[in-house]
Amino acid sequence: MGHVKLHIPGPVEVSEKTFRAFCQPMIGHRSQAFKDLYASIQPRLQALLYTRQPVMLSTSSAWGVMEGAVRNLVHKKVLNCMCGAFSDKWYDVSKRCGKEAEPLQVPWGSPIRADAIDKRLATGEFDAITVIHNETSTGVMSPLAEIAELKKKYPDVMFIIDCVSSMSAVKIEFDALGIDVMLAGTQKALALPPGLTIFTFSEAALQKASKAKDRGYYFDFVEFRKNADQNMTPSTPSIAHVYALASKLEEIFAEGLDARFARHRQTSQGTRDWAAKHGFTLFPDPGFESMTLTCVNNGAKPGGRVIDVPKFQKLVREMGFLIDGGYGKIKGTTFRISNMGDETPETMAQLYAAMDEAISKL
Numbered sequence: 001m002g003h004v005k006l007h008i009p010g011p012v013e014v015s016e017k018t019f020r021a022f023c024q025p026m027i028g029h030r031s032q033a034f035k036d037l038y039a040s041i042q043p044r045l046q047a048l049l050y051t052r053q054p055v056m057l058s059t060s061s062a063w064g065v066m067e068g069a070v071r072n073l074v075h076k077k078v079l080n081c082m083c084g085a086f087s088d089k090w091y092d093v094s095k096r097c098g099k100e101a102e103p104l105q106v107p108w109g110s111p112i113r114a115d116a117i118d119k120r121l122a123t124g125e126f127d128a129i130t131v132i133h134n135e136t137s138t139g140v141m142s143p144l145a146e147i148a149e150l151k152k153k154y155p156d157v158m159f160i161i162d163c164v165s166s167m168s169a170v171k172i173e174f175d176a177l178g179i180d181v182m183l184a185g186t187q188k189a190l191a192l193p194p195g196l197t198i199f200t201f202s203e204a205a206l207q208k209a210s211k212a213k214d215r216g217y218y219f220d221f222v223e224f225r226k227n228a229d230q231n232m233t234p235s236t237p238s239i240a241h242v243y244a245l246a247s248k249l250e251e252i253f254a255e256g257l258d259a260r261f262a263r264h265r266q267t268s269q270g271t272r273d274w275a276a277k278h279g280f281t282l283f284p285d286p287g288f289e290s291m292t293l294t295c296v297n298n299g300a301k302p303g304g305r306v307i308d309v310p311k312f313q314k315l316v317r318e319m320g321f322l323i324d325g326g327y328g329k330i331k332g333t334t335f336r337i338s339n340m341g342d343e344t345p346e347t348m349a350q351l352y353a354a355m356d357e358a359i360s361k362l
């Protein structure tokens with residue numbers, strides 16, 4: 001059997017064109033050629049993130065920068081907003097970094113709301129919060145604009161936002177939101193291979209990082225900024241990823257950002273329609289469904305159809321598609337289908353047809 005096409009929520013399917021871009025001759029990371037390459041993509045990265053701040057490239061998966069943000073920016077105490085496996089883990093990571101941390105836990109399937117954050121920040125104990133915009137384990141997208149509004153009330157609190165599975169698929173205007181850190185790994189919505197993280201931070205975050213004693217080296221935000229000002233990275237980056245990113249950015253701006261956002265709205269709605277057609281309900285609270293993946297309820301919450309997920313996955317896989325069988329404590333009682341990256345209504349229709357056939361064989 002040939003390649004099984006990925007419809008798991010990361011890593012997602014990588015196009016032939018992207019792989020070709022990946023495989024170009026190496027250049028020195030301190031050479032003019034590299035500086036020219038980074039400089040050439042910087043304006044598009046800034047347009048993608050809706051920012052005038054320099055955009056950084058970290059050769060790591062997202063967790064590197066998620067941990068780095070805590071090390072650079074938490075000097076007092078961090079409020080970790082938790083609504084699923086990734087956001088829950090950030091609390092654990094904060095403590096492992098030796099930071100004072102407090103959980104703000106909501107039930108899996110629910111979003112993080114501004115009111116709850118406001119109540120905790122009002123204590124004055126915190127100098128940072130972490131929020132995951134699109135919690136990939138539950139398929140929940142929290143209302144970022146509402147959360148970012150709080151920044152006006154708490155200007156000294158660092159707002160660290162993970163946009164790993166939403167950046168480039170949903171409009172997130174970094175400067176206008178007034179948040180402090182935004183980051184995303186490349187193997188999710190950007191449809192590149194894993195290994196690179198794109199991030200940016202505010203001037204306030206840079207100032208604050210410069211005062212952190214134990215920020216280490218590899219994820220030192222001050223080093224990133226100093227190097228980015230020269231179109232370089234602190235250490236040798238995955239240059240292949242930078243080639244691939246340049247190619248992807250060309251595609252993104254040829255399609256147009258608004259068209260790209262609309263495509264994700266359309267394909268996520270298509271998957272929700274597929275689920276409804278087969279009698280399933282969704283795991284997220286209504287109104288907070290992700291635009292990049294669909295987390296289908298399969299007994300985790302009352303109501304809706306329940307199927308044998310491993311058998312369903314196996315049948316779908318035999319037809320050439322890999323879907324996810326649920327993550328963490330909702331493995332098997334949910335399943336997840338990704339529409340991230342290059343997927344179109346046409347390519348999603350092929351997946352729905354395979355899933356229709358698999359369902360009929362259960």
Ligand SMILES: *Cc1c(COP(=O)(O)O)cnc(C)c1O
Pocket residue numbers: 010061062063064086132134135136137162163164165185188194
């Ligand atoms: C995948 C994911 C991560 C972790 O990414 P790694 O690449 O494993 O470091 C973090 N946050 C979210 C929302 C994710 O989807």
